[in-house]
Amino acid sequence: MLSGTMSMQSHLDELVAAVRVLAGADFVDSSRIVGLGNSEGALHVLHYATATQDIPFAGIVLAAPPGRPKRDVLLSQLAVQLAKVPGGSELMSKVEDAAARYAVGEPMDLDPGLPESVRMLLASFEAPANLPFARELWAESTCDSLAKVWIPTLVLIGRRDVQIDAHADGVPSERVNTNQVRGVPLECSR
Numbered sequence: 001m002l003s004g005t006m007s008m009q010s011h012l013d014e015l016v017a018a019v020r021v022l023a024g025a026d027f028v029d030s031s032r033i034v035g036l037g038n039s040e041g042a043l044h045v046l047h048y049a050t051a052t053q054d055i056p057f058a059g060i061v062l063a064a065p066p067g068r069p070k071r072d073v074l075l076s077q078l079a080v081q082l083a084k085v086p087g088g089s090e091l092m093s094k095v096e097d098a099a100a101r102y103a104v105g106e107p108m109d110l111d112p113g114l115p116e117s118v119r120m121l122l123a124s125f126e127a128p129a130n131l132p133f134a135r136e137l138w139a140e141s142t143c144d145s146l147a148k149v150w151i152p153t154l155v156l157i158g159r160r161d162v163q164i165d166a167h168a169d170g171v172p173s174e175r176v177n178t179n180q181v182r183g184v185p186l187e188c189s190r
Contacts, residue, residue, distance in 0.1 A: 006133040011044045023055045030055050038063040046145035059152035064161055065142035067169030146176045
């Protein structure tokens with residue numbers, strides 16, 4: 001049973017195995033493989049690109065990468081949604097309290113007054129099948145690894161993306177890339 005075994009490492013292990021299979025194909029030049037990751041997948045491509053691999057990527061493409069931790073992306077999305085309902089600011093305060101508890105390793109202890117859809121979404125981060133992966137994902141952004149990448153990298157974020165914000169997620173990624181080219185170390189802002 002896979003429940004409770006998903007982790008960033010298990011995803012990386014799967015990607016390593018997939019690249020080996022691809023590189024083993026007769027029609028593939030293994031020195032020209034480019035990694036492509038969308039949204040959360042961008043994190044896994046970055047983990048591959050920043051670790052020593054038998055078959056390194058020649059470059060990477062990150063489509064809609066979260067330039068902020070998943071926690072921040074989720075909270076901003078919920079804030080927009082809850083602002084449209086009566087009492088939304090009070091509900092958002094309850095969401096933020098639950099998120100703060102989760103961030104320090106405690107149970108979210110979700111308020112029963114939260115809409116069922118919000119409770120279900122937040123509870124998915126505590127589901128045994130999603131652990132420890134959900135806790136790792138909660139605090140990680142692409143910027144954490146992007147500063148360590150020294151191969152050609154293309155970051156794509158659509159201005160109309162409903163999950164990844166071109167400014168909130170794109171600007172930190174752009175700052176890391178720009179300063180990396182100049183040789184200036186820079187951590188993502190949080």
